[in-house]
Amino acid sequence: MSKKIINARVTFRNSPIHILEKFTIRDVESAYLQFRKNSGLEECVIIQTCNRIELFAKSKNLDYEKIKKTWASIAGLDQELFDENLQIDENDKAFHHLLKLTSGLDSMVIGEEQILGQIKTSITSARNIKASGKHLNTLFDKAIRIGTRIRNSSGISQGGISVGSMAVKLAEENIDELKSKKILLIGTGEVSTLIAKSLQRRGYNFVVTSRTLERSQTFCETLGGKAVKFENVLSGFENYDVIFVATTAPYFLVTFDRIIKASEKRKDGMMILDLSNPRTVDERVATIGGIKLMNLDQIAEMVEKNMNARLNKVKTVENIINEEVTVLEASMKRLDAEPLVKDVFKNIDSLRQKEFEKAISMLDEKDEKKIKIIEELTKAVVESIVATPMNNIRKASEQGKPDLLEVASKLFDYNKKEQE
Ligand SMILES: NC(=O)c1ccc[n+]([C@@H]2O[C@H](COP(=O)([O-])OP(=O)(O)OC[C@H]3O[C@@H](n4cnc5c(N)ncnc54)[C@H](OP(=O)(O)O)[C@@H]3O)[C@@H](O)[C@H]2O)c1
Structure with a gap:
């Protein structure tokens, strides 16, 4: 190629x-x-x-x-x-x-x-x-x-098991009595949909937030959960035991300071699952006592374990x-030959067209049926002469033999620039 x-x-x-x-x-x-x-x-x-x-x-x-x-x-x-x-x-x-x-x-x-x-x-x-x-x-x-x-x-x-179900399973494996915990989902996109579906299927109650309350409300109407205000969530992480985060925010939403403040107000630990990439949870939160942070890497490990059927x-x-x-x-190799093949067909056809029109004018032919027959004849002659060499050029290109393409380009005076 x-x-x-x-x-x-x-x-x-x-x-x-x-x-x-x-x-x-x-x-x-x-x-x-x-x-x-x-x-x-x-x-x-x-x-x-x-x-x-x-x-x-x-x-x-x-x-x-x-x-x-x-x-x-x-x-x-x-x-x-x-x-x-x-x-x-x-x-x-x-x-x-x-x-x-x-x-x-x-x-x-x-x-x-x-x-x-x-x-x-x-x-x-x-x-x-x-x-x-x-x-x-x-x-x-x-x-x-x-x-x-x-x-x-x-x-x-x-x-298969979706990334959303994996995250929920991970929470189940790490938290006792998840049903009694307060679960928050940040995000209303594709991944959040998978998480919500999984939570819903397994009978968990959860709340959902995203930047616009309306969007969260619409999300909850179809996927369950209860919509809560974004600002309230950011200033009140202490209200949640398990937090799933799946957003495309280009900065940390779950910051170190916010979680420090939240943990001071809580007596129990918290689990945070960040499915975002780039991450939207500051990894330093994992250093705060009682905070368990998991991200896509850990989910990947779990996926490996669940993969046997597939x-x-x-x-x-x-x-x-x-x-x-x-x-x-x-x-793909054949594509290399296409510009040349197209160019040759185009040039020969325009010659054919010119000679055909010249002949019709010399004959002063007016009968549409006869004109059509002559035109078809010119096309058939051109096609039968050109088809074989062109197919051979295509085949050579498919077989990775660019030499023939080079020779053909010279023979047909093909301008290589058009190949670019
Ligand atoms: N799709 C996958 O296969 C897959 C798998 C694993 C992980 N991920 C990761 O998961 C994350 C979410 O992916 P997705 O496919 O669900 O994306 P998505 O469908 O585009 O949804 C993006 C979500 O992020 C929210 N968001 C965007 N900017 C925000 C900001 N500045 N502050 C707060 N929220 C913001 C959006 O909420 P608004 O309504 O407020 O805009 C929306 O809910 C990404 O980081 C992605 O890399 C994706």
Whole structure:
């Protein structure tokens, strides 16, 4: 393949949550501009979830140092951190990883559905602002389709435990008589929905808060719980025994000072489960007596233990992915030939059209039926002459033989610039 497609990623597999969050790209739109301008990337797609920050990119001349430098400046961190945390894959390995993502095999909860939605959102926004182009759009469209098919045929997504249920289970395991405790849920987004569903299913009473009371009220109408005012919660953490936090707030909501004050007013301990990434609970609260803090890392450990049913299906999914990667790789290589093939077809067709019109004018033919027959004849002749060499060029490209593409470009006087 003349161009490389790479995946550069920092994920929960290699990096603990407090390191992972450092790599977060806050202004994705501006990051796309910088990656393209400063790292020489022709196309890019950024995927960010609570468990991963990933960059897929296409370039003819990849320079990993430039990519790291740009990423480091965007996220405001030391380039050295990349050496320990960044994983990079190229071409077929990058495709393989993307299929693992879309099929749910690389997720913390294997087979979970959310990642597929997150990938769809990432490629849609990259496409809308033209950060991605023909190569990554095709790659992602295909990978999403393949991933969905794999999930349906293998059943890897069925019967799973959500991050929300995991968090509730963790609370159950750590707290005696959870039913008698005062439970608070901060957040009304996707993860909070999973937590609320799990609490509701298990018959727990809980209160919910988010910045707007109306939003919490609407949330509680469908998911249970009782809405409470955000300001009251922030100034009164002492009223709760268990706090689930799942927000995208860019700062700590549950601060050290607020919890110190709360704990002074309480005689019992408190458990705080922070599902947010970046975290919204200051980890120093764990140093306060009686406060038990758990975050996504601990939930990850628990997920590992609960994975057995789905783990049985992992081997099957891996085998399907291995087969699909070969097909995906061939389609991506074929893309290299498409601009040339299109250009040749276009040029030959315009010649055909010119000669056809000249002939009709010389014949002074007015009969529409005859004109149609002559036109079809010119098309058929052109098609039968051009189709075989063009298919051979496509095949050579699929098989990773760029030489034929080079020769064809010379033969057809193809302007290479259009391939970029
Ligand atoms: N989605 C996943 O698969 C997944 C899994 C595990 C963990 N996580 C992490 O969990 C967190 C929540 O994810 P999500 O998918 O539920 O997000 P989401 O659907 O976008 O919801 C975000 C929530 O954060 C609240 N929020 C945003 N800014 C806030 C602020 N400044 N102060 C207070 N609340 C604020 C929003 O409340 P308002 O109504 O007030 O805006 C909303 O309730 C994220 O940190 C994410 O990384 C996500």
